[in-house]
Amino acid sequence: MIKIAADKEIPYLDDFFSNKDIFNLKKLDWEEIHNKALRDMDILISRSVTTINKELLENTNIKMVGSITAGEDHINFKDIKNLPIIVKTAKGANAKSVVEYTLSALGLCAERKKEIFIIGQGFVGTKLKEILEYFDYQITTYDPYVNMKDNKYANWELAYKDKTRKKELFNISINASYSKEGKYPSHQMVNYETKIGSSALLINTSRGEVIDYSKLHFRQCVNDVWNNEPNPKVTDFKINGPNQIYSSPHIAGNTFEAKYESLSFIFNDLKRFFSNDFPELKNISRPTFKNLEQLNITNDISELNESLNGNNIPFEFLKQFVDIEEIDRRFREEIPLKNSFQKFRNLSIRKGFGEYELYAENMSSDLKEMLTVLGFRIQEE
Structure with a gap:
């Protein structure tokens, strides 16, 4: 036994x-x-x-x-x-789910240019890059542990300025592993000395300790991870000035x-x-969700077909599955309560894109391809 x-x-x-x-x-x-x-x-x-x-x-x-x-x-x-x-x-097991969250976060600034700077090329960073390439994003990456060419930079900011030729990209996604030691520590890599990206959307789904939240001056941030989880400082959820921070309790990979x-x-x-x-692992039945109307999800194929213009990510469609603004609103209501972080997280396990099965009827071949790239299952007739 x-x-x-x-x-x-x-x-x-x-x-x-x-x-x-x-x-x-x-x-x-x-x-x-x-x-x-x-x-x-x-x-x-x-x-x-x-x-x-x-x-x-x-x-x-x-x-x-x-x-x-x-x-x-x-x-x-x-x-x-x-x-x-x-x-x-279980390294890599939640990469797909974290990418789904990140794609939804990009929808907060859907009107911006298709440009992104990805810090970290592990499971999540690599998967994110693959999907964004499909949607014709201009992608710049930095990971000194993966790409030897990045070793010449003392930190990510120098790499950012050099690789982008001092041009400010509009989105930055942090997918780096966390470390305090070593040649390239990520502890508080974004802090009061960070002088770039003031108007960028910063998305952090890695670890809270990579950011000094008290000194953030980005215009918009989506922060899913925090210092001292599951008891983060309440002050970390506030940013002075006109900046906007969207918060969630470490649920990017929580599907x-x-x-x-x-x-x-x-x-x-x-x-x-x-x-x-040890016994063999049995085939465990996992439900797929086919009738999206019962889940209050609009499966309007005509609208999705229209969104294919310019090969854009269908942000409004994805928002039905991961609504960053609604998560932030609900989470902020809970923050003052005792043990709210862990309680909210436990109640926030969502269904991943791969758990939904969409009917192929009236879908163009391009739409089928796009939804498959995003991770949805397609039910052929």
């Missing part, structure tokens, strides 16, 4: 670990995940709100930790390096589709670790 302690907010746990002859699954609130609760457990499956360190794991029976996250800044690898425990994450993929990653890691003691 394999004993598993898991964060109860993770979807599909009962589906993945349904074999009661092999698994003893104990679901806990994230605040209940502590050393004493893990003493007799074999596996911990957690989220980014749980700090993985020696205090949590020492003198427990935990053999493996699976964190269904893309980032690793909540894991203190130095602290646990001498413990006989393997730690795995059922991403949660399923993340848990699949961890399940397969566990299977490799336990070898013969």
Whole structure:
């Protein structure tokens, strides 16, 4: 019998670990995940709100930790390096969902030129670049860990000014990993010394610590991540002057589709670790949503066909699936309340584009192609 302690907010746990002859699954609130609760457990499956360190794991029976996250800044690898425990994450599993959120955020300034500066060329940055290239965006990227040519720049601002020939691009997307150390640390990479992009739309879906929120002077910001989650400073949600900040509680990658993929990653890691003691993963039925009218989503193909002029992203259509302005409005109402960040996040798991199935009737071949690039499923006649 394999004993598993898991964060109860993770979807599909009962589906993945349904074999009661092999698994003893104990679901806990994230605040209940502590050393004493893990003493007799074999596996911990957690989220980014749980700090993985020696205090949590020492003198427990935990053999493996699976964190269904893309980032690793909540894991203190130095602290646990001498413990006989393997730690795995789900890097890349939520990339598609984060890109969907970013595309919707770009719709806040749909009238601007198709130009963007992407910081970070990992799973998210690469996927975002691929889709925006389809829509004829002028794309400039910076990632010194991926492109050796970027190593000559001391920071992203110098790269921005050089690569854009001092021309200000209208959108900046931060998809960088977080680090305080190393040759290219990303800690507070956007701060009071940032002198460019004052009129740009800044989108941050990476980690809150890459921005000094108290010094932001961009005209518009979409910030999904914050310092000190899940208890960020209330002052970080305010920007002085005429600037506009759109806020959400770390939900860019928060879709059922991403949660399923993340848990699949961890399940397969566990299977490799336990070898013969682990069962095969069954085909888990995930619903696709076909009748969009029942979900108050307008599937007006004629309007979508019209939006193909100039090969533009159909922002109004996408807004029905991810409405940044509405999320911001609802979230700001909750911010003053205790534990509002985590509560709102738990209630904000949305359906990813790939969980919707659109009927192909009356669709042009170009429209089918565009919707497929965006990640939707097309139901042929």
